[in-house]
Amino acid sequence: xxxxxxETRGLTKxxxxxxxxxxxDFILHEGEHVAVVGDNGAGKSxxxxxxxxxxxxxxxxxxxxxxxxxxxxxLEAREAGIETVFQTLALxxxxxxxxxxxxxxxxxxxxFGPFSWLDRKTMRDRTMEALKTTAVKIPNVDxxxxxxxxxxxxxxxxxxxxAFASKLVIMDEPTAALGVQETAQVENIIRGLKERGIxxxxxxxxxxxxxxLVDRIVVFRxxxxxxxxxxxxxxxxxxxxxxxxxxxxxxxx
Amino acid sequence: MTQATHxxxxxxxxxxxxxxxxxxxVLGALVLIVLVFELLNRMNGTSFLFNMRxxxxxxxxxxxxxxxxQVAITGIIALGVTQVIILGGIDLxxxxxxxxxxxxVMSFAQTExxxxxxxxxxxxxxxxxxxxxxxxxxxxxxxxxxAGLINGLLVAYTKIPPFIATLGMMVSARGVAKWxxxxxxxxxxxxxxxxxxxxxxxxxxxxxxVSWPGQNPAVVFxxxxxxxxxxxxxxxxxxxxxxxxxxxxxxxxSGINVDRHKVLVYAIAGMLAAVAAILLTSKNLTAQAGMGVxxxxxxxxxxxxxxxxxxxxxxxIIGTVLGAMIFSTIISGFTSIRLDAYYQExxxxxxxxxxxxxxxxxxxxxxxx
Numbered sequence: 001x002x003x004x005x006x007e008t009r010g011l012t013k014x015x016x017x018x019x020x021x022x023x024x025d026f027i028l029h030e031g032e033h034v035a036v037v038g039d040n041g042a043g044k045s046x047x048x049x050x051x052x053x054x055x056x057x058x059x060x061x062x063x064x065x066x067x068x069x070x071x072x073x074x075l076e077a078r079e080a081g082i083e084t085v086f087q088t089l090a091l092x093x094x095x096x097x098x099x100x101x102x103x104x105x106x107x108x109x110x111x112f113g114p115f116s117w118l119d120r121k122t123m124r125d126r127t128m129e130a131l132k133t134t135a136v137k138i139p140n141v142d143x144x145x146x147x148x149x150x151x152x153x154x155x156x157x158x159x160x161x162x163a164f165a166s167k168l169v170i171m172d173e174p175t176a177a178l179g180v181q182e183t184a185q186v187e188n189i190i191r192g193l194k195e196r197g198i199x200x201x202x203x204x205x206x207x208x209x210x211x212x213l214v215d216r217i218v219v220f221r222x223x224x225x226x227x228x229x230x231x232x233x234x235x236x237x238x239x240x241x242x243x244x245x246x247x248x249x250x251x252x253x
Numbered sequence: 254m255t256q257a258t259h260x261x262x263x264x265x266x267x268x269x270x271x272x273x274x275x276x277x278x279v280l281g282a283l284v285l286i287v288l289v290f291e292l293l294n295r296m297n298g299t300s301f302l303f304n305m306r307x308x309x310x311x312x313x314x315x316x317x318x319x320x321x322x323q324v325a326i327t328g329i330i331a332l333g334v335t336q337v338i339i340l341g342g343i344d345l346x347x348x349x350x351x352x353x354x355x356x357x358v359m360s361f362a363q364t365e366x367x368x369x370x371x372x373x374x375x376x377x378x379x380x381x382x383x384x385x386x387x388x389x390x391x392x393x394x395x396x397x398x399x400a401g402l403i404n405g406l407l408v409a410y411t412k413i414p415p416f417i418a419t420l421g422m423m424v425s426a427r428g429v430a431k432w433x434x435x436x437x438x439x440x441x442x443x444x445x446x447x448x449x450x451x452x453x454x455x456x457x458x459x460x461x462x463v464s465w466p467g468q469n470p471a472v473v474f475x476x477x478x479x480x481x482x483x484x485x486x487x488x489x490x491x492x493x494x495x496x497x498x499x500x501x502x503x504x505x506x507s508g509i510n511v512d513r514h515k516v517l518v519y520a521i522a523g524m525l526a527a528v529a530a531i532l533l534t535s536k537n538l539t540a541q542a543g544m545g546v547x548x549x550x551x552x553x554x555x556x557x558x559x560x561x562x563x564x565x566x567x568x569x570i571i572g573t574v575l576g577a578m579i580f581s582t583i584i585s586g587f588t589s590i591r592l593d594a595y596y597q598e599x600x601x602x603x604x605x606x607x608x609x610x611x612x613x614x615x616x617x618x619x620x621x622x
Binding site for chain 1: 484487488489490492493495496498499500502503504506507508509514517566567
């Protein structure tokens with residue numbers, strides 16, 4: 001089996017008395033694409049928020065790239081190589097596409113502290129390159145993204161993640177608000193990641209999409225992982241049975 | 254004619270039809286206002302812009318000089334205020350910082366003997382008399398820096414709204430200005446200090462090639478405006494200002510040290526207020542505790558008229574410069590048609606509100622396509 005990229009042992013999160021996530025044992029291997037599915041409130045997003053350190057876990061251990069980690073915040077997680085597309089967009093509406101893509105990691109002609117001179121041409125060229133692979137339709141990348149559609153903005157957000165992806169990509173419902181065509185574009189980006197061998201965790205409600213894109217499906221129910229199935233050994237009905245609780249005791253992912 | 258020059262995904266994009274930069278609208282408004290005043294003046298047989306006497310020269314140079322001069326000092330404050338507003342904040346303290354800085358600076362710029370007698374307004378002893386001009390300048394910049402740093406640290410680290418933090422500074426700094434010499438004016442600076450504003454820096458720098466005596470504040474305003482326009486558009490500094498003003502959470506998520514940047518921007522705004530205070534006291538050869546009252550609101554008005562959005566993230570230095578020109582043109586225009594000063598204030602208020610209403614209306618129109 002390939003090298004383990006991400007492993008959680010006994011990952012637990014309590015919000016006051018609410019046990020949002022309990023004892024999650026999860027493993028992701030190199031190059032593997034895994035879907036996380038489950039009903040609303042099953043603990044999917046909570047799981048992601050613990051891994052990316054948007055929140056601090058109540059208990060459990062996280063191993064990333066062979067080392068035990070305790071990120072203090074999402075920034076540290078990103079610096080370690082975890083790129084995340086969050087449900088809420090992290091884009092600056094008044095900036096154009098290249099500025100958003102390179103937000104916080106600008107390229108410079110020459111450096112002079114906060115007054116470093118931006119290398120706008122290279123950033124723009126790389127943006128065009130990154131967006132071309134996604135087939136997203138954007139009339140003018142030099143316009144502020146304020147006036148773009150939800151789909152175009154989501155594509156910018158995902159292109160940013162894909163362009164800088166290094167060790168692990170996490171997407172939390174990337175196509176929830178998108179139209180048919182835009183969803184197809186996002187799925188193309190995800191296939192591109194697979195070809196590049198970059199592992200991914202995809203949170204999705206869309207079972208068609210899940211079976212199209214990933215190798216393995218992990219089912220959350222009531223804060224616990226209840227199933228971890230290879231795509232070939234299961235089908236839609238089977239997954240739905242786990243999601244709704246018709247099937248399933250506890251297993252380890 | 255239409256071609257997809259850089260549309261992505263086969264989408265046609267016509268560069269000729271792209272949104273005009275909002276600054277062009279502000280420039281258009283400026284031209285329109287000048288035309289209106291020209292027309293009103295012509296009805297009385299005078300001219301707003303042009304020289305109607307036989308004294309030579311095409312333009313009414315005296316009026317142009319006044320328009321530029323009266324805008325320059327407040328305009329320098331407006332440069333800092335613009336950056337703060339783009340950052341998503343507000344700075345109400347600049348007028349009071351001008352007052353406090355003016356008093357302190359002047360105390361270090363005094364001359365020992367006035368017409369052979371000891372300086373009647375002396376604040377300090379002989380040690381602080383006839384100091385090299387760099388001393389008051391450095392002291393002034395330090396005052397502005399200190400006020401700006403306090404503003405920035407309050408906003409960034411106590412998380413209180415910028416409105417409150419800078420309101421506190423507005424009240425306190427005015428207190429400092431009054432306390433400094435028990436409300437007494439500080440006067441009689443050295444000759445060199447007086448020449449800071451009243452000299453001819455352009456003539457000195459160009460070895461007499463271009464001369465513009467008495468307009469140093471305008472020269473400083475122009476140079477600073479150019480520098481900050483470049484900084485806002487071409488450097489990381491500006492990119493961060495726009496990013497934070499546009500979506501602070503996103504900026505934070507992207508690894509920008511939002512708090513540190515806020516402190517930097519407020520500090521720069523404070524120092525620009527200090528530059529204004531130095532030029533103002535140099536121009537008037539005196540400092541008074543009431544100096545700079547309402548300047549902060551004039552500066553904010555200039556930015557708003559120039560298209561800077563109070564919501565943050567939108568606007569530009571060049572817009573504010575044009576807004577400042579509009580502001581000053583209107584005042585000069587009213588004077589030229591002999592409109593009473595009371596009416597001037599009333600109309601000024603209406604113009605500020607009108608500029609914002611127009612901007613909002615334009616934004617909505619653009620959204621509708």
